Structures are given as structure tokens and as C-alpha cells.
Amino acid sequence: MMILLLEETEKYYVELPKFCPLEGAHCVNENLTVYRFVAHDIPSENDFRPVGLNPQKSYFKKKPETYCKSLALSVLTDLKEAETALSGMSERFAASRFVAEGVITPTCGRIKSTPGPIGESHISWWPYLGVVPSLSFKVTGGVSRGF
Secondary structure, eight states: OOOOEETTEEOBSSOOOTTOSOTTOBOOSSOEEEEEEESSSSOOGGGGOOGGGOGGGGGGGGSHHHHHHHTSEEEESOHHHHHHHHHTSOHHHHTTOEEEEEEEOTTSEEEEEOOBTTBTTEEEEEEBTTOOGGGTOEEOSSOOOOO
């Protein structure tokens, strides 16, 4: 995997404001298995679009830290926590989602632990330019309830 650097500046898969990634974000030292909710039984690029890029979610821009997190990909490091979170979500959302497993490697970008309502193992991940998460994620446990 190649990381593109321009003038000693890391480049990310989406354009980030200068205060992103959040202070304390770091590269993993070793491969890290993570879980993400996806809408397709074979994860696609659309499953890895940050919520902050949705024009209907412009309220994220009001606070820099919140906006920065909205430009990251949300993942969890605990499968049971991911399955519990999915089962606790609205029927409409959960019925069209799967839990996919992937691996973040030391060359995939920066992460920061950002625990919250979705789970204590929640991580915000800012992949580097050239990283294509959909290619390394596969649906695992917690399969959708279907339509």
C-alpha cells in the first residue's frame, strides 16, 4: 500500500480541515481488527463514505471536533459490542445493515479512540489517500435482519 505525501503533509482519502485528524490520532503499531456497519452483504465504497460529507448533515460543521470526527470512518474493535449496538438501533436502520470485519494496518491512516453511545471500543479512523477500505472488509457476524 502506498501513502502519498506532498510537502511532508499526509494526504487522506477525503480533504480534511487543518484541525484534522484530532490531536492524539496515531497510526497503529500492529494490525488492528475492526468492525463497521455496512449496507451491503459485499461492502462497497458507499459503505465507507463519512457522514460529514452528507450535505444534509451540515450541523456537524458547527464544532470543529465534531466535524473532524464526522469526516472519519466509525469502527469498533469489539464484535460483541458491534452486534449489541446494531440490535439496539432502530428497526428501520438495523434491518438494512450488516456487521463487516476489516483490518487497519500501520500504513492505513490515523486512528483515535472516541468512545461514545455506540460503544466503548469506538474508534475514529482517517484513512490515507489510496486506502480502499471496502476491499479489506467482509461481512461477518451480526448479519442484517433483511427487508
